[in-house]
Amino acid sequence: MPKVRLEIAISLDGYAAGPNQSEEHPLGEGGMQLHEWIFKLAAWREPHGREGGEVNASTPLVEEARRGIGAGVMGRNMFGGGPGPWGDDPWPGWWGDEPPFHMPVFVLTHHEREPLTLGDTTFSFVTDGIESALAQAREAAGEEDVMIGGGASAIQQYLAAGLVDQMQLNVVPVLLGSGTRLFDGGAGAGLELEPLLVVDTPEVTHLRYRVG
């Protein structure tokens, strides 16, 4: 049975983004620190069309996060940054014209929009809720898993609905002090967690759990 996996980077004090998110700081002030460990990996750079990069203990996990995944789900902010409806010039996403997903991606939003195909990634915009988005992603993924990529709000909703099979937190050793908490509003309270894997480097600690 295909799984619903989620993965997100957080600070040691539990923030998925820093405070004061803006066009200048789409991840909030200091939020980019949560992703520096991955930007330098060859396993991240190659699918993003960049050369070089490191190989370290995080490499197998980053590679694994791409294998066996048939579709993705993400929140509106993760897709496009910033609040508000689609404008004439919507944020193009972190990835430019060649998104690294290479699969169907379902974006949770309150604003209807025609599907957008960039390279071999098609973004579909789902306005009728998280269960609908997951059902569409499962259908598109076939025998493969679905990856919920964030952000915090999407993850909270999927945890609260008990729809997650596996959760990986990439814990970065910084204290942001404020911002968007991954765990807020009681999301996931009482779910059973079984530790599956711990991998650490000086820059990040990966904690993977089976979610019951």
Next chain:
Amino acid sequence: MPKVRLEIAISLDGYAAGPNQSEEHPLGEGGMQLHEWIFKLAAWREPHGREGGEVNASTPLVEEARRGIGAGVMGRNMFGGGPGPWGDDPWPGWWGDEPPFHMPVFVLTHHEREPLTLGDTTFSFVTDGIESALAQAREAAGEEDVMIGGGASAIQQYLAAGLVDQMQLNVVPVLLGSGTRLFDGGAGAGLELEPLLVVDTPEVTHLRYRVG
């Protein structure tokens, strides 16, 4: 130079205690789950006067948390549970008549009280702030380290004041959903953290950092 160490157990969603702390639930509802991993260890049971118990990957860390420590600091709630001033029948503490500390312990409180000696542990009550408590603990510890044992409020204050050299979080794979957050009010924001050690068992993941 002796270090100021701190150590505390938290849930994966960052709570050091559950919601609705009361005499019945001094650690809050569900909060006892944060400590089950240690109660079953021989390394915890022996200094608490109990027989038996397990040996596992957590054992060396629990033993180490007692070695080289010359004095402790703790918050009022950790000492005695519950809010309010000392009554005629103050909470005797978790440990009964034979506390496991075997060292001077300085308790942060707003209410003056004569020192209390139980077994070979003397609790002194400090009403003039965290820096005074730490100075007294350093003096008592001599060449040995000082351990700040919690709870969340004491740790937040010491992190905010930049007085911590080493921090160990014992992360338990449960989601409490609400309660007392370890990291709240921006405590420690911007401190530099250097991962020193990661040890995991099915019941707890120990994350230790040097704090800059």
